[in-house]
Amino acid sequence: MARKLSGMRLLNLLLGGWSGLVFLFLYIPIVLLIVYSFNASKMAIVWEGFSFKWYTALGREALDHVSGTKRSPLVESAINSVTIASIVTVFSVILGTAGAWLLYRYKFPALRSITTLVYIPMIIPEIIMGISLLIFFKAMSLTLGFTTVIISHITFCFPFVLIAVQARLAGVDPALEEAAMDLGATPMKALFLVMVPYMMPAIISGGLMAFTLSLDEVIVTYFTRGPTSETLPLRVYGLAKVGLSPILNTISAVFIVVTVALTVAAESVKGLNK
């Protein structure tokens, strides 16, 4: 028994060590990037001392851009990104929730294959998705720009909302909606006063997921953007090709913090009401 226990402990230790290594491998680059965003040097990868100067520079650039004193493509792309992600989130939430609701409400066998179809934009390689959307937009003679980027983001973002809401609906007591109607609520009222609040944690976490995904997206955006709809990740990519500048570290650090915060929020909302 004692031998067995110590064997278990050894295994746990090994597993723990392994997990630790994996996490180090995953997070060291990110930590380094955040550390280097406080680097005083003009060179992105040579450490010269701690400083907030790049943050101040970034702040000034943002202020100048907003006040109209000096146009900054970097800040402009950040604003684009947030705008696009917000619009994408709104549409994804509406489409995803409505989709999940309809799949729950009408359980036709034919609809089951639709559920599978919904997964496709999530798993298809982004490059293929980008190219096919580009062909589609060209075929429809749409001018590439904000609209095309938003449409293409929605196609792979709304399934995340749909799946989150669907998972929540899978566990719902069918009597819940009936109870509402029994008490005098029309089907519409039952939906909005009882079922939507029930789905809300999933809607919020799915929505946050959609926002984060849209904010981070590079490849699909690359194919479907227009001259005025450059997003932040693409701008950063463009700048990085020219040369690593400390301000890139800075903006990336801000980006990481926002993304992590949103993901954590999405997860904790999902954990609510369970």
Next chain:
Amino acid sequence: MSTDAKEVMVEVRRVTKTFDEFTAVSDVSLEIRAGEFITLLGPSGCGKTTLLRMISGFETPTQGQIFIAGQDVTHDPPYRRDANQVFQSYALFPHMTVKENIGFGLRMKKVPKSEAQERVREAIAMVSLGGMEDRKPSQLSGGQRQRVALARAIVCRPKVLLLDEPLSALDAKLRHAMQVELKHLQQKLGITFVFVTHDQEEALTMSDRIAVINQGKVEQLGDATAIYHQPKTTFVANFIGQANILEGRVVSRAGRKVTLRLEGGPEVTLLADDLPDDATTAMISVRPEKILIRKQREESDNVFEAEIAEEIFKGATDQLMLRTPGGLELWAVVANESARQATVHKGDKVFCHLHFDDIVVVQGN
């Protein structure tokens, strides 16, 4: 009760419900009186819930009609019926407090705020949930949730309250307490209760009338004593309490009385009111506790000899399996002996006494 006891509150008229090929409810007619506590009793899958859901409006009959307070509601949606349901799972709204849950129906009916508040307060007091108004359902015990579900329905003052096995999730002790409480509440409010259960004891305890349902049909409708003492079919006799179902041939008739020779057993005489004049065989039901067992022969309508083949201790009672010389086996129940009382035991030869009123003619299924 203020309402006229003869007024019909719910009428189920020749209702059939078929799912695909399967008939869940088959040509059921039922008149439920105002202010009555009626129980739909039957085994699992017999169609109780389906019948209830047709009254509440969640299922539409394939055939037949449903009336509530004289109005044909067969095709009305649930939210336009003056009936409320207490669900087996309670189905409380998880994002609302106790108070909001109970007030939901009044909100839907656009009852003025001050009146609604007053009625919610009243309902909370009625189900003894004072102090829990602002809790969420997840912060309540099973029994408390059950009360919220009840309050949420009665606060609407429906003409009919439909309850689908509302007590089945509670433990035995709480269930007994709630049975009494529910019955009191019903008498106080004078609301018509349609109560679904598969628990015969629960049905006997609470109901004014019981509708025994089997395979989508109402086998018998009557008050608890009638259902117990005069079962009409073997199913009813077996489903409520215990019964010896015996078959016999008619050997003679004299006025209201008829004598049967039981298969492998003695002759018994019984009242022939329920037996067609030309019947040559009959099936009868005898409750185990109606068989009087003595060591000596006593004066009675029917006396026959038997041996005690089996004796099972049940606490307050002993269950005995009797075997007649001809090989007929039947169950009897005797109160457990006190120290002073003469007792019978396994292997004893005894005399069984049976009053003809205690023999009931039943129909086979």
